[in-house]
Amino acid sequence: MSDSQDIIFRNVSKFYGEVLGVNRVDLNLAPGITGLVGPNGSGKTTLMNLMTGLLQPTRGEISILGLPPDRPELLFNRVGYCTQYDSFPRGMNGFQFIYSFLRIHGLVHPQAEDMTWKALEMVGLQDAAKRKVAAYSKGMRQRIKLGQAIAHQPDVLVLDEPLNGLDPMARAEIIDLFKRLSEKGKHVIVSSHILHELDVISDQVVMLSNGYIVAEGDIHGVREEMTDVPMQILVRCDKPAMLASRIFQEDHAVEAQMHSDGQGLLLRTRDADSFFLLMNRMVTQEGLRVESVAPADDDVHSVYLYLIGNQGGSSS
């Protein structure tokens, strides 16, 4: 089903000199919300920059709705990209920022003005429109960037960690905006290093690790793929014996090994999600003190573990 409604990567690799950005990426994204998840440095930004022609692939081919990324004059009538760069042209207020670039798109004044106000309204910044962007809070900057990316009403919206720095209210509003856009048949591609942030809203999830796609599909599929095979987790805590006994009361644990110093254990589980829930309960309700939690094998599972283990740790 590869028609020109899709975003297609064919065997795409990007190297920064010797450094691997992404390798051998094959993707076929249909309209809807796509969550691009992976730890920092896994290649999310690289993938998005390739999609939008800000980077050129070392190998392979990319097609966005049938358009090549190296034809900006065609591409960006249909694509909007909200980057992770927290920088703005100097001295502009929110209105000017969106308006000026719409003029560069070639729009005439009344049209550009109208679309600017619409965009400002969508991200809830009408009241701050005439204030300098430089004086905005991080959350407002994040939203004005988003407004700028959607102002020309693109069919494909690419968003690099757009929820970073938003408070829960703004987060909910922005996620709602993504849903509305995707319901109109648009592509919304959102990256995050926190799986939990995206899993409920994503129609599909692409999981990246060290420049490779390690899992892809709808979120249930990805979860199952991840939980099929047991994974190893290393926990350092003050009551490993208690933790171990509790784990075995649930049916997902396969094995647990105590550390000789009595300050930790190595366990194997088929369901890291449940393990984390259990451990969090023990921390909050039974005063378990956890010093560290780390994946014990550095494969696909560790990435998954990292991603779900990060639930509360969204940066502010």
Added chain:
Amino acid sequence: MSAPSLPAAPPQTEVPWSLWKSQVSGLLRLEVKKYLLSKRALLLYFLAFLPIFPFLIWNLRAMLVGDLPDIAQASMFYAGMFQTLMLHLVIFFACVITFTNLFRGEVLEHSLHYYFLCPVRREVLVVGKYIAGQFASWIIFLICVVISFCLVYFPYGGQGLDYFTSGPAIGHLLAYMGVTVLAFLGYGAVFLFTGLLFRNPIIPAIVIWIWEGINAFLPAMLQKISVSHYLISLCPVPLSGGPIRVIADPAPAWLSVPGLLLVTLAVLFLASLKIRHMEISYGGE
């Protein structure tokens, strides 16, 4: 490699000319103001004041001492100042400042991606930003040329005025303004290009500066490989073998003007090729 399996692109409607025009004017709207009002522009204003300064002294001297040389001497004085201070120093470094930073400045400020994410050909971006740089430069430095030129003749009073109304002064002034515009066009394109090409564009700028500076003392053949040779050939008042500059054989205007414009276009073309492959990589992100 696997091209056949990719879906065919929809008919790629070429962007109409009228859209380019509105895109370029959108760029001008944003950029000219920026070049005139940024912090970097302070340096430009300082440069623009430099050539005015000696003529202020010249006026002061005329007021205090009184003995003025012949008015033809005054136009020689201006010619000398224009060819050395104005062309070699002021316009040259104004171009370095403005045009090396057309794109490099956006990289330094991490704002280039906003331009690259517009539905505008990269070539149109080059042209738009270049024209914006030209407009901003012309505004500042043509005013500077006019002021300094008028200041030379100011002490002559009525005789100076006659020199304008019935003498050659207006012609000279227009020629100097034309040379100024050409200088910005030529050097502007060169430094736009070096700004894209080199990580530290100051070094090539200095190298070019030295080359342009020693050029007049080189054999006639080598003199021809420089921008200043053609610019100086176009100046209305030749400096006849003075200590400052010896032009072996001045190029005729029918050669200089189209030649400079051609070189400018060629360099802009190279810059467009270069920018087509430019990637966003700000570092430290």
